[in-house]
Amino acid sequence: MKPQSSPRILLVCLGNICRSPTAHGVLEHRLNEAALDVFVDSAGTAAYHVGNPPDHRATAAAQRRGIRLDHLRARQVATDDFERFDLVLAMDRENLEDLLALCPIEHRGKVRLFQEFAGERAVLREVPDPYYGGDDGFEQVLDLVEVATEGLIEHLRRECP
């Protein structure tokens, strides 16, 4: 029998410097508090910022809520991510479409919108791109990510007890 390994979750946005690293930092923080063993990573559909740390506005907004992002570095999604991860969660519908275009057919069921996990508590179905806006966009990203993260942790407790 195959040994049970911890679940693996990949969080994806366009640049991997604003939304997905924010979700990465928040999810890691909450998993740690919940003492759940889950591997988390994040990536971008585009390569513009590969190797860069998160946007300083995302890092500052997360820091105000006690979440560190400064250990993260951007990378681009690779085809083998669809095999290596159990869930590949997109921040918006455009990211979802781009992921589905790359994803081998047998792994398509792993590719979903992150905000699905907010369930009834969802304010929006997507996490809007804050890159060209003001600081309030980064606060909104955190608000949305925190609610979806709670739902994702409930899902993990149910599915991977």
Ligand code: 4NP
């Ligand atoms: P992210 O935000 O997808 O949340 O990381 C963006 C970061 C950079 C760019 C667009 C969105 N950009 O065009 O460089």
